[in-house]
Amino acid sequence: MNYRFDIQYDGTRYGGWQRQKTTDNTIQGKIEEVLFRMTGSPVLIQGAGRTDAGVHALGQVANGHFDSRMSCEEICDYMNHYLPEDIEILRVSQVSERFHSRLNAREKLYRYRIGIGSHKNVFERKYLCPLHETYDVEAMEEAAGYLTGTHDFRSFCANKKMKKSTVRTIYEIRITELPKELQIDYRGDGFLYNMVRILTGTLIEIGRGSRKPEEIQAILEGRDRGLAGFTAPARGLTLVEVGY
Amino acid sequence: MNYRFDIQYDGTRYGGWQRQKTTDNTIQGKIEEVLFRMTGSPVLIQGAGRTDAGVHALGQVANGHFDSRMSCEEICDYMNHYLPEDIEILRVSQVSERFHSRLNAREKLYRYRIGIGSHKNVFERKYLCPLHETYDVEAMEEAAGYLTGTHDFRSFCANKKMKKSTVRTIYEIRITELPKELQIDYRGDGFLYNMVRILTGTLIEIGRGSRKPEEIQAILEGRDRGLAGFTAPARGLTLVEVGY
Numbered sequence A, B: 001m002n003y004r005f006d007i008q009y010d011g012t013r014y015g016g017w018q019r020q021k022t023t024d025n026t027i028q029g030k031i032e033e034v035l036f037r038m039t040g041s042p043v044l045i046q047g048a049g050r051t052d053a054g055v056h057a058l059g060q061v062a063n064g065h066f067d068s069r070m071s072c073e074e075i076c077d078y079m080n081h082y083l084p085e086d087i088e089i090l091r092v093s094q095v096s097e098r099f100h101s102r103l104n105a106r107e108k109l110y111r112y113r114i115g116i117g118s119h120k121n122v123f124e125r126k127y128l129c130p131l132h133e134t135y136d137v138e139a140m141e142e143a144a145g146y147l148t149g150t151h152d153f154r155s156f157c158a159n160k161k162m163k164k165s166t167v168r169t170i171y172e173i174r175i176t177e178l179p180k181e182l183q184i185d186y187r188g189d190g191f192l193y194n195m196v197r198i199l200t201g202t203l204i205e206i207g208r209g210s211r212k213p214e215e216i217q218a219i220l221e222g223r224d225r226g227l228a229g230f231t232a233p234a235r236g237l238t239l240v241e242v243g244y
Helices: A027-039 A072-082 A137-147 A195-208 A215-222 B027-039 B072-082 B137-147 B195-208 B215-222
Strands: A002-009 A045-047 A056-065 A087-095 A107-116 A129-131 A149-152 A167-178 A181-188 A237-243 B002-009 B045-047 B056-065 B087-095 B107-116 B129-131 B149-152 B167-178 B181-188 B237-243
Touching (some): A002 A027, A002 A072, A027 A045, A027 A056, A027 A072, A072 A087, A137 A167, A137 A181, A137 A215, A167 A195, A181 A195, A195 A237, B002 B072, B027 B045, B027 B056, B027 B072, B107 B195, B137 B181, B137 B215, B195 B215, B195 B237
Parallel strands (some): A107 A129, B056 B237, B107 B129
Antiparallel strands (some): A002 A056, A002 A087, A167 A181, B002 B056, B002 B087, B045 B056, B107 B181, B107 B237, B149 B167, B167 B181
């Protein structure tokens, strides 16, 4: 049977989503451990988004094949009982054998949260990246306009040896001003390694005035990571939703 | 000069507000360290509420006497620069020489947050205490009615050797039902050691149906800590405001 998991986590303590050989301090590793305990045999799961160390999720999706006589609700309760308190299975559902959480994903929504102003936010500090300067939202929105659409995003990819296509489509970049917070939502068909964080770093540099919005076109055309802005810290980033 | 500090903190990592001889891992200790660095001499500060280990504050107030040629804003910026990211000075103001943050406090507002339902809250887990059962808010409100007013709260005080008066006045206990959360606000002229957490534990037991609201009267009259409910965990408690 093929099960789908909808998952929420605070990524602060973890080395990212993807299980590694050297450490099991990953979200995938923690979930697979619990599934092994439950089924008695190793279970591999696939996550829709391979979030980096420190990145959070409100709606990560994963799937895995195994057999169980428990109901979906019982599996969900079992998993939450044994998972650490910063990982939560929101829902378990049985899906078609062919469902693959990453390959079937049609779109993803990532949110980057920037804390504005001179005051820290002591309660949400692990989910916000602070920005102390004033910023120009109009310039950021203009730059976001250049980034939206189908482009080769090689300049925004941290993997320099990427052999596969670096063409992606961003459907929307929405910038929302909240009290003491700026949120940037990225909706697209897929994102390259560190792409959302590099897009955010570049938008922040434009917002600060150290770059101009029009530079985006040259950055995209140059197909060179060195042309884009800094990689914004992981803590501000959350995988909000995966669409199928 | 006498300075007043309005302070916010996430108490998770600390051994409470009050400086101890054996450890400086306290909020008071951290702030005094920074003031020593700033002024070059030891500065003692007084906090309005001596919050326990793990208890948070949205609006703690403290005061301390020292001389400085910096403006209040400069002092605030300096302190926030050197304080850890889970302690934030919201405001520094110069007050009359006779102002004492604890002795002059007229009332305090504490909030206890209870997470409801089978799901954990991965992002706010350090600020909520979970309750998985169903509960009876009407019974809790009835009990809150018996607790409101001026009473001897010795049964709700964890310090068995308390020699001073244990009479306090609770102006209001307000219970608010939010989605997946129950908030209990306690407004009173002062609270004894662990009093808010014991009041909350008792209200939770009444909400669960394992005690009846009418028992409150006998608990108050008995003047014995053993009669009241359990001490609710520190993580759910926040000092919201101090009134002068």
